[in-house]
Amino acid sequence: MNRLWLHRMIWSYVPLYFIFFTFLFIVFVHTMEEQLRLSAKDSSAVFARQMLQSVDITLKSVEYRIIRELLHNGRLADFMLEKGPADVYARYEIAMQLRELKKELAVIDSFYLLRFSDGLAFNGNVLARSSGETMAVGFAAATASGAEGSRWTDVRPFREYPFQQERMVTSLVYPVPDSRQPKGLLIVNVSAAALREQASGLFDGKGTFVRLYDRSGAPVFAQGDAEAVAEGRALAAISSDYTGWKLESGFHGRAPLRSTSGHSLLWMTLVIVIGALGAFSVVYVTRQHYKPIERLIGRIHVLDSQRFRAAGNTGRSGPDEFAFIASAIESLAARSTTSEKRVVEADIWRRKQLIRELLAGAAPPDKLAALTGTQGSCAAAFIVEIDRPRQTFGQYSARDQSLFRYIIGSVAGELAGQSGRELWEEWLSPTRLSAVLFGHCSDRGDRGDPEAGAIGEALVRWVSDYLSFTVTVGIGDTVRSLDQVALSYRQAEEALRYKAALGHGRTIRYRKEDAEGKAEPDTRSQAIRRIAEAYRSGGDEWIWELEQFFERMRSGRLDRETIGERTKALLTEIDLRTSGFCDPYYAQWAGEVLPEARRAAERFETIDDLRAELTAILKRYLERLERLRGLRGHHETMKEIRSCIEREYANPDLSLDYLSSRFPIGAKYLSQLFKEEFGENFHDFLTSVRIRHARVWLADETLSIQDVGEKVGYPNGATFRRVFRRVVGISPQDYRKKGFHPNGQTDKGGGRT
Template identity: 30%
Template sequence: MNNNWFRRLLLSYLPVFFIVTTILFIIFFQIFNEQNRKEALKANEFLASQVTQYLDNSLRSIDFKVLREILTNSNLKNYYAVTGSDDVYAGIQAIQVIDELKIEYPLIDSIYMVRYKDDKVFSNGKPVPIEEFPDAAFIEDSRAAETQKWVGGRSFKAFPTEEGKQVITLIRGVGNGKGLIVVNVDLQTLQKSIMQMYDPEFTFVNIFNRSGGNLWDGGMAEEPAAKASSGEVFSEFTSSYSGWKVQTGLNNGKVVKFALKFYNIWFVFAVAVVLIGVAWVIYVTRRNYKPIQQIVTLIETVASQKQPGITYAKENEFRFIQTTLEQMIDQTKQYQEEYEENLILKKKYFFQELLEGTKEFTGDELAAEMNKFNLPRLDDRWTVMVVEIDRYSRFIEEYHVQDQSLLKFVLSSILQESARKENTEVWAEWISDHRLYAILWLPETPQPEESERRLLSGYLEQVEQYLNFTVTIGIGRVAVDLRGLRASFKEAIRALDYKAVLGLNRIIPCGDVPSSTNDVYEFLRTISLLVQAMRLSDDDWEKHFDKLFEQIHASVLSRQEILNTIQLLFQHVNREFAELPREYHELWAEVMGHLLRNLEDWETAEDLRELCRDGFRKLAEQLQTLRCTKKHRTHILEIRKYIEENYNNPDLSLNYLSDLFDINPKYLSKLFKDEIGEKFVDLLISQRIEKAKQLMQETDKAIQEISEEVGYTNYNSFNRAFKNVVGVAPSDYRKAI
């Protein structure tokens, strides 16, 4: 590798050194000649232009910023447009605008706002009447006279008791006579900033306002450099922006005259300084280059070991170091991101292991893992809660993926904040897309359950207040060990399964879940009546449908039990419609396909009720339309009605009906099969057995008497038919009820 940087350092120092020494020669050898005077004039002109430019830029930037705030800042507009004279919120917003201006522009000493609507001045965080404000006379003059942008050299005090301060003032009107914004620039701070451009020992700078007054008079009277100088003026500039005049010149030349008396001594001294400076630059460059050389050598050694055969002879040293450092920084950043990501995943995986019981932990192992993730130890009492987003399908439709992640983070953050308010801790993780699982440490208070209730109630209120969706929370029992914690986890999930019947946007403790009263026989009976009514296009099907869901609510079924009930309903409909003609079966297949596709997109039993009601209503309408097109619809309805009214006639048979309605027996049998979906004998037996069951439930009549009453002259035939339909003998059925 070439020592390019060594030579570059050397060539960088020497020109600077020669420039500085040349300037020293010019200052000490030519100070009182005419050439030096011209140079001094140029220097003063440059200084005067720089001071003028700095002054214009400083004042113009403040003016521009204030004007832009007046035109664009809604908070400022609200303050001047507020109807109430003591609008605290508008005042707070105005304070923010004032503070931002002061922070952005350190030259600003103070800002106050005048509002003509109520003749108030807003200063130092509160409004006061104009007549009580110390600067009231200045405000009245500004209001009466033609407004000027900048007013220079005046005394200002914000409180009557404090001593006046010299300032220059910017006046800006707001909204066609609504008020003023007055910005005071500290004259002392401005002068100190300008004094950094020159040496007051040799040079003076005076600034005069439009009226001819010197800004420095009275500004910093205690410092000699602050007084208006009467030395020779070398340069003068007038600001095109403020109209102020800047004068510069020399105070005196005593030191320069003294220096010229020793011309030869200064010359020899300057040459010696140049030689010493050259030697010093070479020495310092070589010394400063050694650490760089060592670093480069070390990097080359390591790099050559990793990648043999690579040379760096033509590469700049600093470029080589920069490239290496950038690679190291990129690798470090990548490793850090991977580590943090892995840590988050490990923490979530540990959370699942802890709750699901996929791994057993000893006491020491559990404590070590909790310390690893900076979690509080499981020492006292805790419980598991599961927060589920209500209407999650609507949630993912309304929000973008990034917004979903942000809202889930907000849900977790609100839970953390609610726990901190109750002086406890919570560990929450999004294990699934729509559920937030959390371990809640119960506080050491006399009534920890009350703290838990307040925490969760407050959490629900905040979610409902600040977000456009709601959540439902399932709570497990309080645990005191790891086994209890895992049991609490299962109980919290189970509690959420009852959201379907208990409702959304609520807390469901596992202890408050009532016991299910699932009467399978009643469900089967209602389903059978519903399917029969649906198959026959009986309008009573909706009554049976509503009764089925009333039974679901009354039984307090879980989500899975509700799904099992609906699946049972579908199975019965499938079995019944399988016996009907193909077009009937196709109608049901279409409706069932739609229902099955949407069977998971419900959260409450009411949602499921409406979903199924729409499907069954559509099916009923289509069945009605189809059957109305059948040729012998009227005959079948009359025959069915006759059977329902005369089922107890022992002579009732297919031949009997064919003679009665003048229809061929074979054709009548086919009509029964096509339109009703079952054989005549099956329909007759079903009617008789249903009536027999009703009589056994509602009366104390003997079974023999009931069999004759429903149309069976032979008790054995009745017993056999009843057992085939119901599944038990009539005597056993009566004992069961």
């Protein structure tokens, strides 16, 4: 036998091992790279902070010198306050002092003195009236100082003379002599290029970059090799509390990881060694686990060598080990299952056949003798019938109905088993469970079996508590011989005939006096005449008489057929009395009410159902008579209401309440009168009028669907589409696309709606 499953186990574990091992290695490498990235990010943040601090120190030194100059150089304030003839020497000294300051601070590009009184601007060389450029700088500086707390402006292009090229500068603006009542401004421009040159000395720029932005996001400068500046991803971004500028720094490409390449060979060697040791351990452990299977195969082979050869084992080309074990087990299980199934099916079939023979009285004597010896000589038949099967049981699917039938049969059998009796049951119809309760006869002479009644009542309670419908149980007499079970079964059927009078959800025992009948005084015809006469007069007395009529039938334990016949006799008497009505009134009785009442007398389940339905039918007819008698007084009013609807159909507020406010009729009564006068209710008539006009408007393609809905009283477009589809069968869009005319014809295919 081939060790196929040994090889399969090994090759199923090895790939998983290598996948897991590779995953761990990738995680390790990724962790190293992530650690290096975090280290690079931290170092980049430190570098960016130092670089930004260097820029801030440079700008702060400029601002410090300007403040110092403003505090100690009174000539600047004198220049701003100058009103008489110009002091040329004073201006010369100012120019020389500012040039010395520019020489001292190499980052300063230029400076201005701007006097507010006459708009004079002085740059140390030229006196001129202030231009829009200088004023814009002053305004930007004031705005920046108020919004950000810094007197430095954002980077801007600047040229001192028209013939010069523009260069990027940032400006420091200070009021002179003070910020409370300034007479002018001192504007100092610092070169962005000078700041870039100062920053270039802090790093080599190989694979790294820095980018500095002002408050508006405009670049102040970018430092590093061109590829790093263009493609580098920022690892750190620091904002200055002093200027509000932001500096970004980072690396280009995989520069932080280049230092790890030296250890690659060592790591790969270690991975290969660990992988080889792991693969060896997988093979070794798998072979150790396979040894019990090998011993089991050997024992099966010794015990069933003939079967093993039949399976096709010819040396190493034979079946694998698990196929051999599965074949032996499946064969044994198949033989056992087939035998058990045949025994169970045969027993079920014999039991069902015997139940049918017992209930029909056609059981062979030998079977009766054998059954008497095992189950006893006494038996009682009973029938479990589902109440209102169409209204309750019929709402479930066929699969659910089968499940309910199984549940009811199982519960009945369990209840019989709790009392020490055996129950044989069979569903001879979809709604009737026929059963035989076996037991040994007692010495008592009573015909009723108290245990059969207790089982039936317990079953009725259980179904009522746990299922959504009820059952009624009919029980026959206990017979002392099994060949009389058919008689007990007929008695159970007879008992169920009285369910109409006694009601649903109960246990009914067979009574001989019910079958033989009772003598009844001949007062039935008098009661029927009283009910008909009271109904003809239109008062409420007929309701009480009808209640008494049904109560007498209930107390008499009449079967369903008798109750139905007496009810039809009552309807015939009422028909005779109402035939004297005028034609419109009697036509409704004969054409609608009487057929409906007769159908109720034929299809009822219990006497309570019949009483409730018949009372409701007769009440509705009397109420209709009352309305018909008062209808003629409102005929002209109803015609006016209909005309109003046809005129004002486009009014969204048109409703029964609206009409009741226009006409002296209540909304509810108006709805009733409208239906009786015109044969359809108010809402259906209003909808038909609106949709009829909507078809005409849809022919005008200049109107949108929303516009058409508003023209016919539907301001909500979704409501108009839903109502139109419900009435016409298609949407307004499709109606317009197909070219339907208001009369139902179409230009695109010749069809009709």
